[in-house]
Amino acid sequence: MERIYVDHAATSPINPKVIEKMMEIMGSDFGNPSSIHHFGRRARHIIDEARAELAKSINAEPNEIIFTSGGTEADNHAIFGVAETYGKNGKHIITTQIEHHAVLHACKKLESLGFEVTYLPVDQEGRVDAADVEKALRDDTILVTIMYGNNEVGTIQPIKEIGKILADHPAIFHTDAVQAYGLEKINVKEYGIDLLSVSAHKINGPKGIGFLYVSKDVKLSPRFFGGEQERKRRAGTENVPSIAGFLEAVRISQREMEQKVIAYQGFKAAFLKKLTENQITFSQNGSLDYSLPHVLNLSFPGTNVEAMLVNLDLAGIAASSGSACTAGSIDPSHVLVAMFDQGDERLQNSIRFSFGLFNTLEQIERAGEETSKIVKRLTK
Ligand SMILES: Cc1ncc(COP(=O)(O)O)c(C=O)c1O
Numbered sequence: 001m002e003r004i005y006v007d008h009a010a011t012s013p014i015n016p017k018v019i020e021k022m023m024e025i026m027g028s029d030f031g032n033p034s035s036i037h038h039f040g041r042r043a044r045h046i047i048d049e050a051r052a053e054l055a056k057s058i059n060a061e062p063n064e065i066i067f068t069s070g071g072t073e074a075d076n077h078a079i080f081g082v083a084e085t086y087g088k089n090g091k092h093i094i095t096t097q098i099e100h101h102a103v104l105h106a107c108k109k110l111e112s113l114g115f116e117v118t119y120l121p122v123d124q125e126g127r128v129d130a131a132d133v134e135k136a137l138r139d140d141t142i143l144v145t146i147m148y149g150n151n152e153v154g155t156i157q158p159i160k161e162i163g164k165i166l167a168d169h170p171a172i173f174h175t176d177a178v179q180a181y182g183l184e185k186i187n188v189k190e191y192g193i194d195l196l197s198v199s200a201h202k203i204n205g206p207k208g209i210g211f212l213y214v215s216k217d218v219k220l221s222p223r224f225f226g227g228e229q230e231r232k233r234r235a236g237t238e239n240v241p242s243i244a245g246f247l248e249a250v251r252i253s254q255r256e257m258e259q260k261v262i263a264y265q266g267f268k269a270a271f272l273k274k275l276t277e278n279q280i281t282f283s284q285n286g287s288l289d290y291s292l293p294h295v296l297n298l299s300f301p302g303t304n305v306e307a308m309l310v311n312l313d314l315a316g317i318a319a320s321s322g323s324a325c326t327a328g329s330i331d332p333s334h335v336l337v338a339m340f341d342q343g344d345e346r347l348q349n350s351i352r353f354s355f356g357l358f359n360t361l362e363q364i365e366r367a368g369e370e371t372s373k374i375v376k377r378l379t380k
Contacts, residue, residue, distance in 0.1 A: 001316045002316060002363075003316045003317075003318065004316055004317050004318065004359075004363045004364075004366060004367050005318045005356075005358070005359070006317060006318060006319050006353045006354060006355060006359065006363075006364070006367055007318050007319055007320045007352075007353075007354055008202075008294055008354045008355055008356030008357070008359075009151050009152075009154075009179060009202070009294065009295050009320070009352065009354035010320055010354070011201045011202065011207065012201060012202055012203065012204045012356045012357060013204060013356075013357055013358060014204055014205065014206060014245070014249075015204040015205075015248070015249060015252055015357060017248055017252065018204060018205055018206065018245045018248045018249050018252075019245075021244050021245055021247075021248040022206065022241045022242070022244060022245040022248075024244075025046065025240060025241045025244040025245075026241045028042075029042050029043050029046060029240060029241075029244075030043075030240075031043040031240075032237055033046075033047055033229075033237070033238050033240060034227065034228075034229065034237070043238075043240045046240055046243065046244050046247075047067075047238055047240065047243055048062070049247065050243045050244065050246060050247035050250075051063075051065045051067075053247055053250060053251065054198075054211055054246070054247065054250055055213075057186075057250055057254050058181075058186045058187065058188045058196065058213060059186075059187045059188055059189050059190065060188050060189070060213050060215075061216060063216070063231065064213055064214055064215060064216055065211050065212075065213055065214075066211060066212045066213075066214055066230050066233050066234050067209065067210075067211050067230060067234065067238060067239070067243060068197075068209075068210045068211060068212050068234065069208050069209065069210065069239075070199045070200070070201065070207065070208055070209060070210040071100070071102060071176065071178040071197050071198070071199030071202075071210050072102040073210065073212075073223070074176075074178075074197035074198065074199070074210050074211065074212035075100070075102040075103050075106060075145075075174075075176055075197050076102065076106050076223065077212050077220065077223050077234070078145065078174040078195040078197060078212055078214075078220070079093075079103065079106040079107065079110065079143065079145060079174065080106060080109075080110070080221075080223060081220030081221050081222070081223065082142060082143045082172050082174070082195070082218075082220065083110050083113075083115060083142070083143070084220075084221040085219050085220055085221045086142040086143070086172065087115070087142065089140070089142055089170070090138075090139065090140025090141060090142045091114060091115045091116055091140060091142070092115070092116050092117075092118070092138050092140045092141040092142065093107060093110065093115055093116070093117045093118070093141070093142065093143045093144075093145065094117075094118045094120065094133060094136050094137070094141060094143070094144045094145070094146075094171075095107050095117060095118070095119055095120070095144075095145045095146065096119065096120045096121075096122060096128050096146055096147070096157075096338075097119045097120065097121055097122060097334065097335075097337075097338035098122050098126055098128075098147070098150055098152075098155075098334070098335045098338050098339075099145070099146075099147050099176065100147065100151055100176055100178070102176070103145055103147070103176055104119075104334070107119075107145070118136045120132050120133065120136060120146075121338060122155075122338050122339060123339070124339055124340065125155055125286060125287035125288075125290075125339070126150055126153045126155035126285070126286055126287060126335065126338070126339050127155050127156075127157065127158070127287055127290060128146060128157055128158070129158075130158045130161035130162050130165060133146070133162050133165055133166075134165045137165070137166075137169055137171065141169070141171045142170075142171055142172065143171060143172050143174060144162065144166060144171050144172070144173050144174070145174040145175070145176070146159070146162060146173075146174075146175060147175060147176040147177075147178075147179075148175045148176065148177040148179070148180035148181075148184065148186070148196075149177070149179045149180035149183075149184065149292040149295075150179065150286075150292075150295075150335060151178070151179045151295070152295075152297060152333055152335040152336070152352055153285045153286035153287075153295065153297040153335055153336075153339070153352075154179075154286045154287075154291045154292040154294070154295030154296070154297065155286045155287045155290055155291060155292075156180065156184070156287070156290040156291060156292060157175075157290075158290075159175055159191055159193070160190075160191050160192075163191040163192025163193060164192060166192055167192050172194045172195060172218055173192060173193055173194045173195070174193075174194065174195035174196070174197070175193055175195070175196050175197070176196075176197045177196050177197060177198055178197055178198060178199045178202055178210075179202060179292055179295070180292060181198045181199075181202070181203065181253075182202070182203040182250075182253035182254075182257065182260075183253075183257060183260060183261060183264075183292055183293055183294060184292070185257070188213055188215070193213070193215075194214075194215045194217070194218045195212060195213060195214055195215070195218065195220075196212070196213040197210065197211075197212055197213075198210050198211050198212075198213075200242070200245070200246040200249055200250075203249050203250065203253045204249050204252065204253070204356070204357050205242075205245050205246045205248070205249030205250070206241075206242045206245045206246065206249075208239070208242060209239055209242035209243060209245070209246050210246075211246075214233070220233065222234060222235065224236055260293070260294075261293045263355075264293035264294045264355045264356075265293050266361065267296075267355045267359060267361065267364040268293070268296050268355075270361055270364050270365055270368065271296060271353065271364050271365075271367065271368040271371075272284075272296075272368075273368070274365055274368025274369055274371075274372060275298075275368055275371065275372055275375075277372075278368075278369070278372035278373075278376070280300070280371075280372050280375050280376070281300070281301055281302075281375075281379075282298050282299060282300050282301075282375075283298070283299045283301075283346070284296070284297070284298055284299075285297040285298065285299055285336065285339065285346060285350055293355075294354050294355045294356055295352065295353075295354045296352070296353045296354070296355075297350055297351070297352045297353075298350065298351055298353070299345070299346040299349050299350045299351075300349050300350075300351070300375045300378075300379075301345060301349060301379075302349070302375075302378065302379035303349045303374075303375055303378045303379060304348050304349055304378075305321045305348060305349060305350065305351065307378055308349070308351050308374065308375075308378065309321060309351070311374040311377070311378070312351075312370070312371065312374060315370040315373075315374065316370070317367050317370055317371065319351050319352060319353050319354075319367075320351070320352045320354070321333065321350070321351065321352065332347035332348065333347070333350070336350060351371075353367065
């Protein structure tokens, strides 16, 4: 049985060109980038090259990029870093109810340390209202952290509008762009973004590497202490092979962004067409106008998540209930809870399909066909 992976928002397969690059670097460039000899200089060169290109991809300067171990560390560094450096100016933080847990749990921790956090609601499409951000701003607001695109339902937030509102306020603007990077054109200077998190494993790069963009106007206290790596902002010997792989993944994703967006929009349409042809009752969770192209979150009345996922897996379809990081838990998704009422049936019967590398139209049509069969069986 051919297995069809439609869970790319959880993690994505590593591009073979990335694997090739990493293998090459692991074999040849093992030097410590802090060493002044030839081996060290070669490793340093790899990092410098990656930093410059990654910066360029979001219109930042090379020294505004800090390599991290991924999205979670980037989010934590942003949030705790701002709290520590700017906490003397105020203790208020604004975020949304639909953030990834890397942001939500960091905010919860700060509450226990005396900070006050406003968790903004979203509408039924999972979108925060920029006017609500403006209303929530106070003189003592030091941080606004709002994700770029949601990992469970794909809704894109009004980042540009929020950036404009914050232009007249000293609060630092952080956005978790882990799902959006590589599929959305991001310009940190134009959008007024001060801090931005990215993770390589969502764009066909290796796990355990990411970056935090830190505007040169923002001073963040470090999270790790030790050597002087990353200009004393993140101690620890750099993960050179992963950084080289990350660069390769970024090069490919920047080059192929437009084709990917078109392909994934086509996959969404093809999947939905199959369901309609098979007369399946479903509704789409998220926004039709503001959506990441690779995420399709669907509710199937009369089914339940666990039965759907087990049956899909038996049919060779790897999908998910939403946030990969909470997979296995039977708690309803906090994102859907924020979008709908507590007792809404959609909290129990929603499935996320997310598309990416190696998916073909034939695969997506088969996934749509198998999903239709399962829904029919479960609702008989
Ligand atoms: C929106 C979002 N933020 C943060 C993360 C965490 O990134 P990482 O797995 O690199 O720690 C994820 C991963 O699921 C995500 O989807």
